[in-house]
Amino acid sequence: MTEMSASSSTPQTFVRPAMTPERAAPVPTSGALAWIRDNLFPGPASSVATILGLLLLLWVIPPLAKFLFIDAVWSAENGDACRAQEAGACWAYVRQKFSFFMYGSYPREEVWRVNLTLIAGAILTVWMLWPDARGRGGAALAFFTVYPVLAFGILTGSAPFPVGWLPSSPEGQIIWIVLVVALFAIASTLFYLNRNIGWAIAIFGFIAWSELGSWWLSLGLPLVGTHLWGGIFVSLLVATVGIVFSLPLGIVLALGRRSQMPVLRFLSVMLIEFVRGVPLITVLVMANTMLPLFVPESWSPDRLLRPLIGVALFSAVYMAEVVRGGLQSVPKGQYEGAMALGLSWSQVTRLVVLPQALVTVIPGIVNSFIALFKDTTLVAIVGIFDFLKAVDTGRLDPVWAGPKISTTGYIFAAIFYFIFCFGMSRYSMMMERRHSAGRSH
């Protein structure tokens, strides 16, 4: 009796009288071996490439591991051990100099101020950027309004503007605080009722809060001038300020370049083309020497503020071109659909066009951020003691000086920059995936 076909209408009993003959095991399609066969040795050309790649890794990795870990000097009082012929990386030197790499010449007894600022900044940044965190908006608001004032007051030990006119008695301070709170309350109410007046007062309130907040926080803290600031902390400061200002400024410039108003368009194009047309070093040197010429001597911007402006401006013009690409990718129908609903130009831009344009150009934006992060090393040109400059200076210390020490310092710097840039890159990829999910056009 043969096997019945499944379509047979009458049910029939069936018992197989003999074992079916044994067949060879199927070729595995999953598991480690299958993966290796499919991915590493699918054909002759790929097999050769795989073998060459493995040889390359064999050639590079063992000596590198030997230098970085096996022969490395992990602790030492001075550079003698690191100067030995067979010594590898001199991590003892990095450990010894770590606080110099971190804070530059910031007074050692005051570094808690830097630590406090860095930790608060790290917490707020992670909270704000964590995709599903609760209260992200609150964290962002704190990061952009409260945090800069706090950081300024604590790091410098002073207020942005001279504070001689502020009352020094406790009653006077309370009155000031009440005034600031009242200003905020009025600002937020007006913001709800009439957007334009609200904006003006909100900006005024923020300036008042910056002045009073940082002044109040800095009470009793010794002044630490920016000439003492340095190291990783300054690199992160320059990068953060650059990133925070370059995106909004870039968006404004991109919108200006596409504006119907000739004067606005001309100014945007001029600024973009001019700043983009010169090297960053030129921008930094010009910011350093020319900014003070435009203002009265007593108002001359701080030596750290000048490169901050230069970096932010330089990055903003690149950002403007990235954002412009995004704006051009939004179809005309989106503007029409939004305008036909009675939305104003600024609403169309803010609610419909920019959200789509910016998501499209996330890779370009992050590319600019990464470039900016590495370009912060150039502020050393105008005498800012950033991380790389600290590494470069530290290796000249006669107690430690030696070839392995220099190499170790630069490897440490490379690892630091790589971690931050790679982190930004991965974060942007995650954001792209989240935004593309379920939103196919």
Next chain:
Amino acid sequence: MVAPELLKPAPLTNATAVEMIKVNKWYGDFHVLRDVDLEVARGEKIVICGPSGSGKSTLIRCINRLEEHQEGTIIVDGVELTSDTGRIDEIRRDVGMVFQHFNLFPHLTILENCTLALTWVRHLPKRDADEVAMHYLTRVRIPEQANKYPGQLSGGQQQRVAIARSLCMSPKIMLFDEPTSALDPEMVKEVLETMEQLADDGMTMLVVTHEMGFARQVADRVIFMDRGEIVEMGPPETFFVAPRHERTKLFLGQILR
């Protein structure tokens, strides 16, 4: 519960919904609209047809100023269209428009598409805006899709969302710019049914379409445009049965076959 007037179209204050007098428009040297005169009464349904490039889309896009006319007068419910942006926004709030390619906002959910203008233009609180939006999404029979994104819906569903999005603003007049031309044939019906239902409720409508069945059933007047001119205009009974103009006969012959 939201105020009941939020859930129905706003009434026209004038007996004449739209009045166009000697309207002319050029794209460079190309004369798109030639001396167009048109008066649309309150509650009237007008279907505009004509070959491509005849200016029919441009005509209705002038009514909410997506296109600017260069000569002549356009009055929408008693308000004349000038370059005064405040007045343009006022008219756009009262005139709904449905596009050939839907123009939904892909980064917002269906519900957010509908509530966007309610929140930012009408300044409704979120709860009321959601209620109004759900009311109209129910009316176009897709309330269950409210939390999806436009890209996850079929063309017919997207176009019905677009209609609901316009209706949320309680428009006095609705403009339809070839609402079914970009749809697969099996989806045309659901969109036309939605529009017929809207017409039954007394909405003033100007519809650019080649759906002649819809024109016969719904239109009070059918307009045939060619080369920027209104060539022929009349109630569907006479327009389809006894077109007077040669160009109309030729056009109807081509599309009715």
